[in-house]
Amino acid sequence: MRVGLLVYGDMDTVSGGYLYNRQLVAYLRERGEQVAIISLPLRSYWRHLGDNFRSACVEQILAAKLDILIQDEMAHPSLVWLNRRLGGLPVVTLVHLFTAFDQHPWYSAWFYRAIERRYLTSVQGLIANSQTTLAQARELLYDKLPAYCVAVPAGDHFPARYIDFAAIKQRGLLPGPLQILVVGNVIRRKGLHVLIKALNLLPAGDFQVTVAGRLDMEPAYVRQILDLIQAVGLAYRVKLLGEVQGADLVELYLRHQLMVLPSTFESYGIVYLEAQQFGLPVIGTTAGAAWEIITDGENGYLIKPEDARGLAEVLLKLHQGRELLVALSRNALAAFAGHAGWENSCKVIWQFLYGRF
DSSP states (O other), X not given: OEEEEEEESOTTOSSHHHHHHHHHHHHHHHTTOEEEEEEEOOOOHHHHHHGGGOHHHHHHHHHTOOSEEEEEGGGXXXXXXXXXXXXXXXXXXXXXXXXXXXXXXXXXXHHHHHHHHHHHTTOSEEEESSHHHHHHHHHHTTXXXXXXXXXXXXXXXXXXXXXXXXXXXXXXXOOSSEEEEEESOSSGGGOHHHHHHHHTTSXXXXXXXXXXXXXSSOHHHXXXXXXXXXXXXXXXXXXXXXXXXXXXXXXXXXXXXXXXXOOSOOSSOHHHHHHHHTTOOEEEESSTTGGGTOOBTTTEXXXXXTOHHHHHHHHHHHHHOHHHHHHHHHHHXXXXXXXXXXXXXXXXXXXXXXXXX
């Protein structure tokens, strides 16, 4: 079978969605499938809409001579009308995150929802990365879904290594500031401002924060974060490292005691799984799919979005109760062990493609 995967920009882009795409491509190729990557340039939403009327985009897809085309749903504005010009080529959308459920002003939210709904009616199949994403698809399509499967991401993409619980316990009981790790690009949706506001409610010497994530995606928000850090006097307590990958990221997971990512929405949250692999409890929010990974009070905590005071209370409890932190760490390891790996997730998709198309 000759499979196409259509994405925006570079497949090596650092994000959970692109990691998922790379894992899927590798799996399909290992199974002997031919996979062609079709990349469209990443531009503004409005310029993407113009792709629908460019013959070159249609020609690029048809020239690949595919049996089936998987489209990263992020590219939907370029494909909403274009898909109807593909001459019957089966199209499956791979949904990491719906634009329609992101935060938009009231006067434009209806437009994004209408475009995304129309796009979904142009595909013959849907791959959802979580039960939460599938529920959103049902809402957009008024419960009239195409053929679909749910293939959740995994966290076992780091080289296998033995996690010594004795070392994790020792790490959790270390005196001094609670070592907090944030893994996520510095964009408003990830909620770094909520963490900084929470820390401002607590003794500064009780916490140390390391942020691993790109700083170039929302420059205005990054400036706000830097100003906020200075304003609350946490310049020596919050370190923004920028993008961190591979072995360097593993070392961060091993050195820290807690992962915090108070996002306004996560369609799944691969970094939550990554953290659990290294025995880090995770604090996420009740919005989105974090509940599919984090069990509140057992292997982490779920706070309300934008609830800085609630986050501060949890951080204080964990700083003062290191035995509780260790218990959560043990449960985080157990939770990770119960999650399926990438092999299983990609197999679900492979079987879906063969069974339906």
